[in-house]
Amino acid sequence: MKALGFGMLLCAALLPGTVYATSAQDVRVSQAWLRILPGALPAAGYAVVQNTGSQPIVLTGARSTIYGEVMLHFSSVAGGTSRMRMVDGMPIPAHGMAHLAPGSYHLMLTRALHPVIPGDHVLLTLSFDDGSTLNTTFIARPANAVDAGPDSVTPPATGTTANAALPGTHGAAQDQD
Numbered sequence: 443m444k445a446l447g448f449g450m451l452l453c454a455a456l457l458p459g460t461v462y463a464t465s466a467q468d469v470r471v472s473q474a475w476l477r478i479l480p481g482a483l484p485a486a487g488y489a490v491v492q493n494t495g496s497q498p499i500v501l502t503g504a505r506s507t508i509y510g511e512v513m514l515h516f517s518s519v520a521g522g523t524s525r526m527r528m529v530d531g532m533p534i535p536a537h538g539m540a541h542l543a544p545g546s547y548h549l550m551l552t553r554a555l556h557p558v559i560p561g562d563h564v565l566l567t568l569s570f571d572d573g574s575t576l577n578t579t580f581i582a583r584p585a586n587a588v589d590a591g592p593d594s595v596t597p598p599a600t601g602t603t604a605n606a607a608l609p610g611t612h613g614a615a616q617d618q619d
Contacts, residue, residue, distance in 0.1 A: 464574030468495030469534075471568070474580040475590040476551065477544075478558055485509070485558065487549030487566065487580055488542045488590075493534040500531035500571035501540070508564050510553030517545050531571060544588075560584045 474489035493499050504512045517526045532547045534540040542548050549566070558564060562582040567575050583591055 465493075465495070465497075465499040465570035465572045466568070466574035466576040468493055468497075468499065469568070469570070469576055470494060471576070471578045473590040474566075474578050475587070476558070476564055476580045476582045477585060477587055478560060478582045479585050482554075485551040485554070485582075486544070487512070487551060488544065489578070489580070490539060490541055491532075491534055491568075492539040493536060496536050498536050499534050501534060501568060502531045502571050503569045504549055504566045505569070506551065506564065506566050508555055508558060509551040510555065511551070512566065513550045513552075514547065515550045516547050519545075558582050560587075 470492040472490045472492070474487070477486045477488070479485060487504070491501060501514065503514050506512050513528050514530075514532060515526050516529045516532075517524065519525070528550075529547070532540055532542070540547065560582050564580045564582060565577055566580055567577050569575050581590065
């Protein structure tokens with residue numbers, strides 16, 4: 443009886459149409475860049491994040507092997523006072539886009555393991571609300587930069603993959619060769 447139950451479960455899992463998409467599969471990132479500040483000051487990450495899917499998704503954070511901590515922040519101005527706060531997510535509408543941009547949502551990167559200089563390519567793993575991840579290459583730009591620069595096409599990330607997170611991994615990327 444147990445063998446029959448397992449067989450039925452296995453057949454159901456293999457039926458056509460049981461493929462599950464992840465949020466990261468519907469994401470396209472462009473104009474990804476980091477504003478690098480001198481010394482041990484934090485860097486900021488900016489990009490255009492497009493959702494080509496039919497469901498809204500939420501960017502919930504990022505991580506890096508170069509920076510010890512990457513946080514998602516939101517900046518605003520109210521009553522002439524600038525404020526910045528850490529947030530749990532940045533919504534991206536279905537068939538729409540959202541911007542990681544100065545004065546708005548952005549990534550705050552701290553504790554660089556080694557100096558990052560303008561021109562460097564830094565791999566960040568973006569995380570989404572369903573646990574999926576997307577490796578994205580950000581180009582480092584100087585402190586006075588206002589955009590991604592003349593080469594605003596985001597270079598491909600080595601081993602880019604969108605994958606669902608395994609329990610306890612928080613969406614750890616698995617490079618595929």
